[in-house]
Structure formats: C-alpha cells, structure tokens
Amino acid sequence: MSTVIIDYNQKRERTELILKRINTLAPIPKILQEVLQLLNNINTSPHLLSKAISKDQSVVLKILTIANSPFYGLTKKVSSIEFAIMILGYDEIRNVVSALSLMESLKNKSDQYMDQKNFWMHSYVTATIAKKLALDMGLEKSGEAFIAALLHDLGISIIHRFMHTDFVSICDLVSSGASYYDAELQVIGMTHGEIGEILLKYWNIPDLIGEIVCNHHNPKLSERLPVLTSVVHLADYMTQQLRVGEFNWDDGLELNDHIFSALNIKDLAELGKFIDSYKEPLLAQIESLRYLA
C-alpha cells in the first residue's frame, strides 16, 4: 500500500516539474500581454483595445461568435470588436480574450488520440451552456461560468501537447477498462482539473476560475463556488447527454449528486426534463460553430 502512495507522490512531483517548465515553454500569449496592459490603464479607449485584439484574427472571429451567440444573452447584432467591447464591457472582454488566447496558444495538432476540433467544440458548447444556465438561474457570475467552462478541460490539452507519452498511456489504460480519473492518477499522479488550475495560476487568471476548473468533476469539493462549479459540471454533463460537442475523455461522465442540492433540482426525472428543454436551441447554434475550430 505504502509503495503505491510513494509512487503516486513521485508521479505527482514529476508532473508538477513538467508544468513548471511549460510555463516557460508556452509563455503568456503576446496579444494577451498587450490587452492586459491596456486594460490596466483606465484611459485606454475601446478603439485602442480593439486595435490590439484585432492583431489576432482567430481571436476576433471567436469573440464575435461568442458575442452573437444566443446563449450569451445579447439582443443586438455585434459586428465589430469595438462594439463587442462596448457591449460586453472591459471585465468580460478581459476574461474572454484571456481564455481564447490561452486556448489558441496551447492548441496542438490533432492525432489519433485527440481531435482538436472536437475539443474546441466541447469546450465552447460547455461554455455556452454554462453561461445560459447561470443566466437562467439568475446567478451573478455568469461571465465567470462561461470562462471557467471554456477552460475546464484545458488540462487535457496540456497532457496531450506536453506529456504525450503519458497521454497515450492514459488512453491505453482507458481502453483496457479504467476510468479516465483513475488512469490520470495512475499515470501522472493528478487529474486534468488540477493541471488546469496550476497553469491558470501561473498565468494569473483569477483563482476563482481555477477553483471551478479544478473541481469541475466534483463540485462538492469547491469551497467558495459550489454553485458555479455545479453549473459547469452540469453543462459538461449536458454536452454528453445531448450529444453536442461530444468529447471522448468525458465519455461516461458521472453526474455528481451535489448538483441536485446546489442547483435546486428535485430528482433525475426533473433533471431529464430540464436537460431536454435546452436541446433545440443548442442544436440550432452548433452548425454555426463548426467553422471556428
């Protein structure tokens, strides 16, 4: 038994060392650095900010899609970054640019083990559902729910890109019957949620986002944000149940009981109806997202 614990600790330490190195291998993206600097200056105009953001067209395209998503709750058509900044506000833009540029900079090539397009779809669909759920429930931090959900599986992307041999070992264990959770602990000594939290801390993303990311499979463990973490957990579960933005790593994702009390849902039957009510609007917007991946 003690050998198992030592082994686990050693693997964990090894993973922590690799993550420290990733911090230098994948420094904070230039566009993000520039945007954060501009946002620190209270005199920065939306025009100047939009010029900085416009240097990265893939981020621009994604911000506009997000701003125009029916799940984001805006009624006007947003056709320019400047307009998006005015409507979403500086705080929200900071969060969206942070999340998108991190996703972009950590992107890896697709291979037989991970399809980047599916990963993006899964992250984006989970984020839009989380945002919509938070708005419908009248929660204050719906912007944080969106960002945390967009980044919730970032750790998987990190394992795939920077610890590829471990990624393959995890997949092999899963194909021989292990759960992803057990396989991650066995191979790298920590979960993808923990990896996400550690890296977000390095990149100075607000620690509340990190807390949600870390606990998205077990919202009960979130000390400060059990409700928002439950929202992200449920959104993750819904993408699997509704078969939109499917992602292998979440196959067989177990619903954590804590969401019933945290989100005031009576039982499984009520949850089923609740999930079904989101199906149509979700499917309607999925098509428009495919070209973004």
Ligand SMILES: [Fe+2]
């Ligand atoms: Fe996950």
Ligand SMILES: [Fe+2]
């Ligand atoms: Fe997920």
